[in-house]
Each structure stands twice: as C-alpha cells, then as structure tokens.
Amino acid sequence: MQIHRYERWWLIFGLAMLVFFLALIGFAAFADNINPPTGMQQVDPTKVSETPPFDKPGLRKLADGSYEAYYVAEVFEFIPRELTIPVGSKVTFYVTSADVVHGFFIPDTTINMMAIPGWVNQETHTFTRPGEYLLICHEYCGIDHQDMFGKIEVR
Numbered sequence: 259m260q261i262h263r264y265e266r267w268w269l270i271f272g273l274a275m276l277v278f279f280l281a282l283i284g285f286a287a288f289a290d291n292i293n294p295p296t297g298m299q300q301v302d303p304t305k306v307s308e309t310p311p312f313d314k315p316g317l318r319k320l321a322d323g324s325y326e327a328y329y330v331a332e333v334f335e336f337i338p339r340e341l342t343i344p345v346g347s348k349v350t351f352y353v354t355s356a357d358v359v360h361g362f363f364i365p366d367t368t369i370n371m372m373a374i375p376g377w378v379n380q381e382t383h384t385f386t387r388p389g390e391y392l393l394i395c396h397e398y399c400g401i402d403h404q405d406m407f408g409k410i411e412v413r
C-alpha cells in the first residue's frame with residue numbers, strides 16, 4: 259500500500275499527539291492524584307432534609323486531623339453556609355442537591371465537583387494553608403446563581 263509522504267507525517271503527528279495527551283492524563287491521575295469524583299451513593303432528592311447524615315449537614319470529626327463534611331446544595335445556598343476547619347486537616351466532602359444540579363468548587367484546592375439531585379458526590383482535600391476559602395456554585399442553576407456561595411475558614 260502506498261501512503262503519501264505528507265499523509266504519513268500527519269499520521270505520525272496525530273499518533274504522537276494521542277500518546278502525549280494520554281500520558282498527560284495518566285500523569286495527572288497517578289502522580290498528581292487528580293481524579294473525577296467517584297461517589298456512587300444515592301439519596302432521594304425529595305427527602306434530603308430527613309435523610310441522615312444530610313438531615314444534619316456540617317463537619318464530623320473522625321479522628322485527630324480527619325473530618326467528614328456533609329453539604330446540601332439547594333437554590334440558592336449551601337448548607338452549611340460557613341465551616342471552620344483546623345489547619346492541616348484532611349476533609350472528605352459529601353455533597354448532594356435537594357433540587358437542581360449545582361456546582362461545588364473550592365478554588366485553590368482539588369475540590370471541584372457537581373451536586374446532583376439523587377446522588378452523593380465525594381472528594382477529599384487536606385487543608386495545609388490557613389485562610390479563608392470560598393465555596394462557589396459554578397453551574398448555572400437559576401436566577402440567583404451568582405449569589406450561591408459559602409465560606410470555609412481554615413485556622
């Protein structure tokens with residue numbers, strides 16, 4: 259089979275790009291530990307406020323320096339709105355929505371997920387730097403989406 263020279267270059271270039279980006283994804287996943295949220299737990303979105311542990315959202319201590327944070331997202335707020343975390347803590351966030359799809363994003367951390375009605379998403383982050391972190395909804399969810407935010411104080 260005869261392949262034109264330019265066509266061969268393009269094939270090699272395309273394959274090299276494919277290998278390069280696959281390697282990049284592999285590096286991010288295994289070296290930097292950046293992975294999509296993996297929560298598979300389900301919850302009835304119409305009964306979130308009655309279903310434990312989401313009936314009492316907030317921070318739970320597991321051990322010294324290890325916490326779980328339960329969050330409910332609904333139009334147009336996060337419950338709890340504010341949270342205080344001791345510096346150096348490893349926190350696993352569990353998030354669900356009581357109505358529509360919301361975002362759950364904490365800039366300067368690895369926490370970036372969706373709050374999906376019916377599902378519980380989870381991600382873990384260790385807060386090594388003290389300060390005030392913003393929690394924002396980064397998925398358009400309605401007329402007051404831009405006012406949907408929370409605050410996390412690390413000290």
Ligand code: CUA
Nearest residue numbers: 360395399403
């Ligand atoms: Cu909730 Cu945007």
